[in-house]
Amino acid sequence: MQTVWYDAPSHTAGAALAAHLDVRATGVRATGVQAAGVPAIDVRATGVRVRAEDLTVVAAAARELGLSEGTARTLSVQIEAADPPAIQAFWDLMAGAPIIPVRRLAELRPLRNRIHVDVVRPRDEVLRARGKREPSGPFGVMLADDEGNEVDLVPGDPLPGTTDWYALFSPMVHYPNAPRRLVTTAAELADAAGIPLQLDVRPEGLTIAGRKDTWETDPAFLVLAQQIEGAAKDLGLRADPAPLRFVQFGIDALDVPAVRAFWTGFLGYERDSRPDVTDIYDPRDLNPVLFFQQLREPRPQRNRIRFELAGRNRCLVTDPEGNEALAGT
Template sequence: MNAEADRRITALQFQQADRTGDWRVLGSGASTWYAAPSHSAGAALARRILALTQECVGPLPDGASLPIDLDIRADGVRVRIPLTPEDGGFRPDHSALAETVSSAAAELGLPADPVAVQDVQLAFDVLDQESVSSFWETALGYRRVGDEDVMDPVRRHPLIWFQDMDAPRPLRNRLHLDVVTPEPVASTAVNALEALGGHAARHGYYATVADPEGNEVDVLPLEVGADRWHGDRTEDWRLVFAAMACYPVADAHQAGELATKAAELADEAHLPVRIDLRPGVVVIDTGKDRWETEEGYEALAARVQEVARDLGLVADVTLPRFVQVGIDAVDIPAVRRFWCAALGYEPDPRPHVTDIVDPRQLNPVLFFQDLDASDDARRAQRNRIHLDVFVPHDQAEARIEAALAAGGRLVYEDEAPDFVTLADPEGNEVDIAVSVGREERWQAAHPA
């Protein structure tokens, strides 16, 4: 093993390396955003990055994947060098890869906007880590990573961290998750969750299932046929709040080809889509509800399916998954204002829709449900979930100030600048966190 290649560097060392100014270290690795005028311009950058990444890292062993995630949107591309708890930190070649990506974007004239990126994660306070993590691993179709985390194997949805509690802490947050998958997957998941000790309440279209400590997930749809358009031309797609198709690919070249063709079709149709390139798979989706509210998505889906099949690709119809976070609130406008500020989100402009969304469609949707102020039993049935939002280190102070100005209150700051805990007007908590400098501060506080 090459000792230099295996050497680990801290988040701060990565951030201070030459030519990593385009990048910000967050909770799941280093990320940046490159503004682009169209899907096609973003796809051109993605293809260039895929080719250069292969040159940068050299031949990969069997089963290994390129160490990069690419998320193409109508107005830009997020590029992420992912890390998991198993990785043990950055390596020097991660800095070299970041420099390579930055050079490729500069050659194409695409400007970086690194302060636009963030990672939203979920944290569960638990008494029985094993039983609760097993439940959520099954509920979300995630995989176990290390001792405390489960993560989406496709790295599109929030990582979940399970934090040990010394004693129960009731009456905290009114958060729950919705997980929307193809109908057979949803039905199987509900049965599996019951086998793990979950309590399921079936409501026709969906089931609410509580984990062994009472945290809730809504699993849907449970009605046969509710997850698809009808007709052969769109049989690769599943309707999981977003219309979504997932195509396994053999290599980076095939991924780039599909992304390019899907981007061209989206631009021709003047319809925004999300094209996410991950190791071994390309995911194309419309974003939540757009396929229902805007004309043309079914026709676009049919054209994407046609070009994917022309490339010899076969969709995996079990992979589509949509995860969103719900918050029960008595005063939805007040709570919604706080979370827009805390997450840097925007309100969905549709009347009677409470969603708030990441303006770049990179992080999970939050929605708000009416909670009757007189329903004491429901208000007492609190989940042990909160959100962690990893922001660029140079944006944390401004984000905290914005959330406080939007009606939040400071709960805990003893661990600042690593994280600060804020609460919305009804007590739901969020940690505004940074990664850069954490290791150095820990080492200073715990000298050998």
């Protein structure tokens, strides 16, 4: 799968590329030449990311719309384990999808990670994933795989004031089989409101999300959410919360300011402006939120969880306390 990012001045400009590609894909499927290969499209306030097997058609469509190729790196996380199949099954169940790959671990690392994972899903999905497992931890939501990698699997509820949206740290909604018309409408509404949205267009449907805590920090977001669900209802669409998930990563640190400064600069992230919040976030809203927690005593062991930045000529880098990332140019 190849990935490209195009800079765009608005959600609407990015949605135009999504609509353009959808028309072309429909034509290709109608001829019977290619039944698969429909691209995954992520529309944002400042551009659009496209992932596809072949980017030739994507590039041609972007040129027609006057979009310029830019730079946007993808941050991912991998877990190293002695028994990858078993550990992969656990994480796929917790996240509801294979979004965190598990690789083989060359050496045992029995101590606790300094990096941990939060997954927030609708309450019913969390209960299904837990099964008979009993959560623990300070908030009563922590589960661990057989090798000690921990996840806080957090239940979320419907967003008050809406019928379709869920509050999963991020406000989110998913419409199966949504037409590109809804992508365009949501983009136009977001631009008019001046609120950044994440519009993830997939063959199976459209997922729309705001930034973390948006409905609490921006009173106008609720109006935008109501407008979007109204547009969806006009199209006869019904929301399905099952695929929704919010994932963020926490780093425990002895020197939180130093470690946070490293990751802010390394990832090109921005700091959350709230004084009591340690979050840093991707200004393009493509990569997950990171947050930082105070560590009371050193944990010198290498993590089994590490970050990866997509790119060629990758090399291993570490922050001031030894947390690792594979980075490429």
